[in-house]
Structures are given as structure tokens and as C-alpha cells.
Amino acid sequence: MFDIQLFGRVEVRTRGILLVGPDFGGDRQRHLFALLALRGPQSTAELAETLEEKKKDIESDMSALRTTMEPVVRHHRGRWSLDPDQVRVDVHRFDELIAAAEGRPADRAAKPLTAAAFLATRPLLEDEDVPWAAEARAEYRAKLVMASAGSSTITV
Numbered sequence: 001m002f003d004i005q006l007f008g009r010v011e012v013r014t015r016g017i018l019l020v021g022p023d024f025g026g027d028r029q030r031h032l033f034a035l036l037a038l039r040g041p042q043s044t045a046e047l048a049e050t051l052e053e054k055k056k057d058i059e060s061d062m063s064a065l066r067t068t069m070e071p072v073v074r075h076h077r078g079r080w081s082l083d084p085d086q087v088r089v090d091v092h093r094f095d096e097l098i099a100a101a102e103g104r105p106a107d108r109a110a111k112p113l114t115a116a117a118f119l120a121t122r123p124l125l126e127d128e129d130v131p132w133a134a135e136a137r138a139e140y141r142a143k144l145v146m147a148s149a150g151s152s153t154i155t156v
Contacts, residue, residue, distance in 0.1 A: 002072050004037045004082075004089045008122035012069075028053065029065040031133075032080075034125060036073070037089045038136060041081040050132050094119045094140070098147045113147055120144055 005011040010030055012019040024030040031051060036042060042050075048058045062080055066073040072086050082089075097116035101109035124140045125133040 002082075002087045004087055006034060006037055006089065006091045007094070007120050007124055007126075009127045010034050010125065023068075025064050025068050026061075028057070028061045029068070031128065031130065032058070032061055032065055033069065033073070033082075034128065035132070036080060036082050037087070038091055038125075041079040043079055047080065051130075090119050091124070091140070095143075098143055101147055109147075116144060116147065 001014065003013045005013075009020060010024075010033070012023075012033075021030065024033055028051065032047060035047060035050060044055050044058050044062070047053075047062075048055045051058065062073070062075070066075070072082050074081055074083055094116050097112040097119070100112040101116070120140065124137045126137075
């Protein structure tokens with residue numbers, strides 16, 4: 001199992017190994033990996049548009065990333081993805097916790113909101129200074145603030 005952390009710096013833990021920064025092969029490969037972990041399956045064209053790169057460069061980077069992160073990164077029917085049976089992503093857990101708190105009275109929402117706030121103690125993709133990461137940071141901060149608005153037990 002590969003545990004992927006997107007809150008804070010991008011990290012992957014597996015079988016006692018920690019992968020960070022240059023372990024992904026470079027900034028673009030790390031960004032591609034983070035995008036797949038954050039957004040799910042993406043085409044080469046979607047990735048190229050997000051990163052403002054040429055499709056050919058994305059294909060080359062994805063090939064290198066696939067080699068580095070085997071068996072997690074896969075390509076099927078024109079879409080790149082991470083194998084959901086092989087990964088756990090903190091952002092997905094955060095989304096599950098926020099969803100669990102929705103519609104509950106404050107006393108019942110406190111536990112999942114506290115767990116979500118704990119996951120988000122550091123900014124999403126904090127070391128990534130690119131527009132798509134800044135947008136994602138703002139989106140997830142807003143999710144936590146909106147979910148916490150009805151509960152006086154959570155501070156953000």
C-alpha cells in the first residue's frame with residue numbers, strides 16, 4: 001500500500017520507504033503524481049493543459065514516473081491514474097470526513113471535523129508554487145471552513 005500525503009509537502013510512504021522531492025524524478029513528475037492523486041484519472045491533454053506543458057513532454061514525464069512509481073501509476077484507455085487498490089490519499093480521507101460531518105448536528109459533526117482538521121494542519125501542497133496547487137489549496141481551505149462553520153469545536 002502506498003500512503004500519499006498531499007497536505008504539507010508531497011510524500012509517499014510504502015513498506016518503510018519515504019519518497020519525497022527528487023525521488024519522483026523531478027518537479028514535473030512530482031506535479032503529475034500529485035495531480036493524479038488529487039484529481040483522479042487524467043488524459044495527457046488535461047495534464048498538459050494544467051501544467052502548461054507540451055503533450056510530448058507530459059508523455060515522456062509520465063513514462064519516467066510510471067517506471068519510478070510502478071505499480072501505482074497506470075495508463076488505460078488514454079487516461080493516466082493511480083491504482084486505487086494500491087494507494088491511500090490523505091485528501092480523499094479528508095473529503096470522506098467532511099462528507100461524514102455534513103448534515104449532522106454540531107455535537108455529532110465534531111469528531112469527523114476534528115479528524116479532517118488534523119489531516120489539514122499543514123496547507124495542501126505547501127511546497128508547490130504553481131497556479132493549480134494554489135487553487136487546490138484555496139478549495140480545500142474553503143471546504144474545511146464551510147464544514148466547520150456550524151461547529152464551534154473546530155478552529156481553522
